[in-house]
Amino acid sequence: xxxxxxxxxxxxxxxxLISRDEPSxxxxxxxxxxxxxxxxxxxxxxxxxxxxxxxxxxxxxxxxVVSLILNPAGMGFGMNPFDFLSPDNRSLxxxxxxxxxxxxxxHRWWSxxxxxxxxxxxxxxxxxLIALRQIAPLVIQEYGLARMFSIYTLGGIGGFLxxxxxxxxxxxxxxxxxxxxxxxxxxxxxxxxGSYGQQVYHQxxxxxxxxxxxxxxxxxxxxWGHGGGMAAGILCGxxxxxxxxxRELLAHRLLGAACLAGTLLILLWGVxxxxxxxxx
Numbered sequence: 574x575x576x577x578x579x580x581x582x583x584x585x586x587x588x589x590l591i592s593r594d595e596p597s598x599x600x601x602x603x604x605x606x607x608x609x610x611x612x613x614x615x616x617x618x619x620x621x622x623x624x625x626x627x628x629x630x631x632x633x634x635x636x637x638v639v640s641l642i643l644n645p646a647g648m649g650f651g652m653n654p655f656d657f658l659s660p661d662n663r664s665l666x667x668x669x670x671x672x673x674x675x676x677x678x679x680h681r682w683w684s685x686x687x688x689x690x691x692x693x694x695x696x697x698x699x700x701x702l703i704a705l706r707q708i709a710p711l712v713i714q715e716y717g718l719a720r721m722f723s724i725y726t727l728g729g730i731g732g733f734l735x736x737x738x739x740x741x742x743x744x745x746x747x748x749x750x751x752x753x754x755x756x757x758x759x760x761x762x763x764x765x766x767g768s769y770g771q772q773v774y775h776q777x778x779x780x781x782x783x784x785x786x787x788x789x790x791x792x793x794x795x796x797w798g799h800g801g802g803m804a805a806g807i808l809c810g811x812x813x814x815x816x817x818x819x820r821e822l823l824a825h826r827l828l829g830a831a832c833l834a835g836t837l838l839i840l841l842w843g844v845x846x847x848x849x850x851x852x853x
Contacts, residue, residue, distance in 0.1 A: 582607065602820040622713045625722075629709075630702055632840070633747060636690045637698050639844055640664045643851050658695035665691055665745055667847035669839070671733045672743040685737075686839045689729035691745040701747040705754075708780065711773070712754045715761050716813065717821040719829030721754070724809045726832035728753015731805025736797035744795045748784070749802035755781050756806025761815050 584591050584598045584606045591598055593607035640660035641648055648658065666675055669687025676682060692698040712721045732749025755777055762774030781803065788794040813825060 601816075622710075622718045625718060626706070626709055626713070629722075629725075630705065633690055633692070633698065633702060633705075636668065636840065636844075637692050637695075639847075640668055640691060643667065643847055656694055659693055660691075662743065664847070664851075665693070666743070667843070667850060669843040670743055670745045671737065672741050673737060674742050676737055683839045683842070685730045685733045686726065686836055687843050688733055688745045689726075689747050689750045690836075690840060692747070693745055697746060701751060704751050704780070704784075705747060708751060708754045708758065708777070711777075712758055712761075715773075715815045715817075716757065716810070717816060717825065719821060719826045720809075720813045720815075721757075723813065723825070723828045723832050724753050724757045724806055725750045726836060727809055728756065728802045728805040731808075732798040732800075732802030735801025735804075736795050739797040741795055741797055744798055746795070746798070749795070749798040752781075752784065752799045752802035753806030753809065755784070756803035756808075757810035758806075759803075760807045760810035764810075764815075765817065 580593055581590060582593050583589065584601060584603060589598070589600045591600070591606060595606060597604050598606045637660075641658065641664075643664040644661050648660065662670070666679075668691055669675075669681065669684045670691055671681070671684035671688035675684045692701065709721060709725075712724065716724065729747070729750030732752060733744065736744055736749075758777040759774060759781065762770045762772075762777060764770070765773070784799055785796065788796040788799055813819075813828075
């Protein structure tokens with residue numbers, strides 16, 4: 574006798590028990606959840622929210638290491654914790670720091686994307702990655718992975734574009750993109766309402782207040798980038814919609830894929846040209 578075909582499985586996206594023959598997951602709306610490629614053990618980690626977030630964090634860490642390697646002699650080791658393990662400005666500009674100087678003098682408009690993956694010190698990197706690790710899972714849960722990364726990317730661009738228009742000469746950091754996630758979460762909490770929506774709104778509102786307070790108390794913080802990123806995040810949240818209002822559509826996935834492809838190409842260009850300029 575042949576074994577009967579397995580008729581149930583865990584949804585590759587939300588991990589709820591469903592029938593393998595469902596045209597879409599009744600819980601999260603994933604199309605064709607029983608297809609082999611969405612259940613392949615080698616392919617699943619590429620699209621899994623948790624592992625994607627780990628890859629995003631790893632990308633930030635990797636770019637920070639590259640920025641130090643480009644000019645070890647220019648690395649900061651001062652007693653000030655905010656300057657410990659700080660790359661020199663030349664390395665950061667080569668890799669894609671943004672602002673009026675890179676954009677107007679070097680015509681590097683692509684730096685509006687790359688600057689979100691560069692950091693000025695070890696403490697700068699740690700603070701941003703802690704914030705990303707705390708806030709991104711909520712946005713992924715309520716907006717989906719594709720929309721989260723679109724908000725992160727477009728919000729970072731919006732924040733740095735505003736800081737450029739405000740005349741900030743040189744700026745870097747993931748905080749503009751993280752503020753976009755905060756903006757999207759604030760919009761979700763206010764729009765959804767109810768006890769859960771209010772809880773999200775007040776909790777994320779605490780993050781927003783803390784970030785702006787920190788920005789005004791500590792010199793050198795790009796408050797234009799933070800404010801622009803948050804405003805862009807609110808706008809993206811309104812236009813893209815969240816899960817309870819609008820299920821993830823093909824257009825959302827295509828936008829997320831375009832943001833990912835564009836980001837990787839820009840970062841690859843920045844790293845390649847920097848290495849060639851520095852070592853060859």
